[in-house]
Amino acid sequence: MTLDEILKEIKNANSFMITAHENPDGDAIGSCLAFATVLKEMGKEKIDVLLKEYPPIFNTLPNIDLIKSEASLDKYDMAIVLDCPEIKRVSKEYHKYFEDAKITVEFDHHLKNAMFADLDVVNPAAPACAEILVSSFRYMKIEISKDVATCLMAGIITDTGGFRFNSTTRETFEFAGWALAKGVNIPKIYKDYLMTKSKSQFEAEKLALDRLEFLMDDKIVFTYMTKEDEEKLNIQPGEFDGIVGIGITIKGVEVSIFARERSDGFKVSFRSNNIDVADICMLFGGGGHKLAAGCTIDAKLEDVRKAVIEETKKHLK
Numbered sequence: 001m002t003l004d005e006i007l008k009e010i011k012n013a014n015s016f017m018i019t020a021h022e023n024p025d026g027d028a029i030g031s032c033l034a035f036a037t038v039l040k041e042m043g044k045e046k047i048d049v050l051l052k053e054y055p056p057i058f059n060t061l062p063n064i065d066l067i068k069s070e071a072s073l074d075k076y077d078m079a080i081v082l083d084c085p086e087i088k089r090v091s092k093e094y095h096k097y098f099e100d101a102k103i104t105v106e107f108d109h110h111l112k113n114a115m116f117a118d119l120d121v122v123n124p125a126a127p128a129c130a131e132i133l134v135s136s137f138r139y140m141k142i143e144i145s146k147d148v149a150t151c152l153m154a155g156i157i158t159d160t161g162g163f164r165f166n167s168t169t170r171e172t173f174e175f176a177g178w179a180l181a182k183g184v185n186i187p188k189i190y191k192d193y194l195m196t197k198s199k200s201q202f203e204a205e206k207l208a209l210d211r212l213e214f215l216m217d218d219k220i221v222f223t224y225m226t227k228e229d230e231e232k233l234n235i236q237p238g239e240f241d242g243i244v245g246i247g248i249t250i251k252g253v254e255v256s257i258f259a260r261e262r263s264d265g266f267k268v269s270f271r272s273n274n275i276d277v278a279d280i281c282m283l284f285g286g287g288g289h290k291l292a293a294g295c296t297i298d299a300k301l302e303d304v305r306k307a308v309i310e311e312t313k314k315h316l317k
């Protein structure tokens with residue numbers, strides 16, 4: 001089985017690079033740090049977690065100092081990609097280390113995964129990549145320490161919206177119970193990584209909500225943020241992540257859409273209560289999960305707005 005091979009390769013390898021999708025969220029960062037901590041506890045000396053930028057609220061996670069924006073080696077024995085459905089979603093400057101690694105491994109829970117590594121562990125039914133790591137570590141008989149469990153819980157709590165999404169499984173709660181018994185401070189993880197926001201994040205949400213419009217008998221909500229807004233409010237990486245989720249909490253809303261201007265166009269995020277928004281995003285070259293997906297469209301705001309709303313209307317009919 002794949003996991004037996006991965007364990008064998010981990011034992012043989014000395015240097016590791018670990019990465020995740022660009023603009024990493026709690027699951028991406030928590031999974032990376034959980035894996036890095038496991039390798040550190042195994043006595044591996046060279047471990048680089050390569051992530052360009054990440055939300056500063058995660059700075060209190062164990063072994064956060066293993067995160068580097070630049071590689072410290074030319075070549076790594078093993079490349080591990082987490083919470084990422086295809087290599088193109090990893091920051092471009094890290095592709096070289098993936099290609100040059102002796103062996104590549106991925107663990108992921110996205111719906112349409114490209115199976116891009118030598119060894120792929122993919123389970124779209126898992127609510128978080130971190131939860132796949134829980135069962136994988138257990139299968140490989142790798143001990144889950146309190147630090148590892150803390151990182152994994154951070155991933156699980158953020159990706160399940162605090163056990164709210166219906167992707168949450170019995171295993172999610174079982175692991176939470178196990179982690180609690182191990183001494184992991186779950187209320188603190190919940191508060192620090194899910195419930196706390198900076199003033200600039202609050203201001204960003206306020207502006208986006210003020211602009212939120214209701215369409216198609218209030219079944220669709222749309223809002224946006226421009227580069228100019230971002231600069232004016234001094235918004236930090238990750239501080240937009242909660243906006244799209246607010247619209248979907250309104251009774252009667254089926255799809256919430258948030259478009260955010262970046263250098264390569266508008267990054268459009270979708271949340272749904274029922275229809276498959278990954279399908280919509282795939283039409284625009286993106287993807288994701290059935291109820292949470294995204295894409296990037298290089299066009300003017302008004303054209304982006306029109307295109308995504310028209311497509312969503314078609315899917316809602």
Ligand SMILES: [Mn+2]
Nearest residue numbers: 027083129159
């Ligand atoms: Mn995830």
